Amino acid sequence: MKLDIGEVARRAGLPASTLRFYEERGLIASSGRQGLRRLFDAGVLERLALIATGRAAGFSLGEIGAMFDANGRLAVDRALLLSKADELDRTIARLCAMRDGLRHAARCTAPSHLECPRFLRIPEAAGVGALGRGRHRSRQAKAPLR
Known part of the structure; x- marks a missing residue:
């Protein structure tokens, strides 16, 4: 299921500008466009929840980005969590x-x-x-x- 940026923003409780910023930083990726609007796979909501959890715990966006492998799967550094x-x-x-x-x-x-x-x-x-x-x-x- 594809969600446009407005729907992702609404469900995640984030402004679309934050989603665009996260995409620029490589934290999330759109899967295409519908006209001028970015489209995202529904799994982006889970990823945004993980990003929000990391931010609430005090991790920087760089640290959060490093918690995902090249394929976008979660690969958390346990030593970083302990620190x-x-x-x-x-x-x-x-x-x-x-x-x-x-x-x-x-x-x-x-x-x-x-x-x-x-x-x-x-x-x-x-x-x-x-x-x-x-x-x-x-x-x-x-x-x-x-």
Whole structure:
């Protein structure tokens, strides 16, 4: 079954411009034209779902493209998946520390947030050092903000 670009865009929830961009990048391929409109095989919807999953996990379009072999079949590099999972773990830990710090700051009874040592660790949890000074904490001080 062939789908025109408008139907693929509607079903995938993407603008046609994104489909054209993905085609230019070699992530999807049209199978012909009907007048000026690109036609796609119905399997493109599954491929678009895989691309969306990869994007949601933080993979670049280049990394996603490399997950398909020359024949368009999925050929995922498992080491790359593990590396991305580790990266997500680090991001989750950083975001949890930020969340916990913000909750503490909202309840903190210090006269000024700048007098609260836990508040002062929030920028560090965000990866910018103590209030942007680039101060490095010792191992002991790296405990989550709670």
